[in-house]
Amino acid sequence: MKTAARFRVSSGMKYLLIALPFMIFTFMFSYVPLFGWLIAFTDYTIGTRITALQFTGFSAFTDILKQKNEVLRVTTNSLAMSGLGLLSSPLAALFAIMLNEIKSKKLRQFIQTATTFPNFISWIVVYGFAFSIFSNNGLLNTLLGQLGLPQSSTGLLGDTRYVWVFQLFLQIWKGLGWGAIIYLAAIAGIDQELYEAAEIDGANKFARIRYITIPSLMPTYFVLLILAITNILNNGFDQYFVFYNPMVANKIEVLDYFIYKLAFIMNEMPMSIAVGMIKSFISIALIFLANQASKKIRGTSIF
């Protein structure tokens, strides 16, 4: 008996010990950076040694308040882009429903492969494509010229009026095919008998979609929507950095870009970290709220 008890304990310990190096690794690369938040309370600049830091209290945060207009501007940009993204979120489900209506399996496969491809290229390549097509000498302007229609003088990439819409368009182009996959999986899981029964009862295609398919997709849509809302301030950096130029700077600088700019262009590292901290706290709060909302509306929580 004693031998068996010893064996059980050391087995549990053994796995914990094996987990230790993994935990140390994660500590080094995911938890240690969190300590970097402390630097928001110092006078760090690039090149300062950690040991030579001076404590400055909340001055980085008050600096943020002094730059209130800037912060408001970039937050508006972030919210605008996220808001547009939320508005266009049904498109992925819609695309899945439409794709599902295609009879030929081979055609569906081909379309799926083709439309998910944009998801797997980097934003730099997207910029390359966009430049070739939408710039001054690009495809669009050339075509318009050949058709005798007015051309854009700055090209779409430099046009400050269309920044948000254009970036949204690129996001949809890049993500629609991929985003539809989850909904296609959900549709595949719908009981075919429901459709057959509805057809017998006289429901036409539109009615069947409206009363069977769409309600079946609602749970998935809802979860993804809530997750998207919790990320409302996290627009990502890649896209906005790559499409940044002075002409559209005003509208294209989102919070994540602003954080980068503060640190590497304006050398305001503590302020940059402070903004990042605030953004993280808001995100965590949003996650809690989202969880509560999900419990109330759906009965189960997400996390």
Next chain:
Amino acid sequence: MKFIKSKSEKIFYVVNLCIILLFTFMCLYPIWYVIIGSVSSGVRAHTAFLWPKGFSLTTYKTFFSRSDIGLAFLISILKTAVGTVLSVFFTSMLAYLVTQQKMLFRKFVYRYFIVTMYVSGGMIPWYITMKSYGLYNNFFVYVIPGILSVFNMILVKTFVESLPASLEESAKLDGAGFVTIFVKIILPLSKPIIATISVYTAVGQWNSWIDNYILVHTKSLKTLQLLLYEYLNKATSLASQMKNIANTAGVANAEAAFKVTPDSVRMTMIVITIIPIMLVYPFAQKYFTKGIMIGAVKG
């Protein structure tokens, strides 16, 4: 299956198909456009819509004489290969480890990793931390931080949990240790999900550039993506440069001036950067969708 379709359903089907095909076209055409543009004579590159105009491989030839492209390509291949192998191996090992019910504090350990998906220090703390570890201007910054991917870990864990427990148990009774069981039993049986996360990881590695931009400033370690970004922005000055050295590629200067332009430089560079993905993607696509399906079921 009903054979009699109402007129409105037929119209719906046709409209549906048109819209979908239009979007599919929009996804594929840019690739075609840059391919034919890259093999067109520079000054006419942007007017070539359906097929090349003035077929010419001059831009590619002048590219060969530039050493930075070959080097960047190599760096990207190396980082993709090394990074993917390391990440897939250790992440799946962690995933298997976490399925061991007997582990002391297992729930805590699992949550310890999950939390890192939601809370992150941000770009600057990341920069400062990596620098303090000596990972500045260092190839290893491309492959070490990504060794553990929590998202992939969840995918593998879900899969491993679906494997029959008897296999593991009999191996343990035979006295096999953790690593032995992982390498000899779990890995071979998990081929589908390993393939999936390998493809995810490899594509992520090939496309990543921020670590390069922020933490690596030596030319010899530049990745292809970052080089592409520079080429896209400096295409005009690069085209002039390349016209002047065209002789080394065996092309007369006058000809080069006509064929090598900012447009063709951009397009050629884009093609070079996406060729690996284009070659691999049609075959790898089913692994991508499988991965999402597994994730969707779990979610």
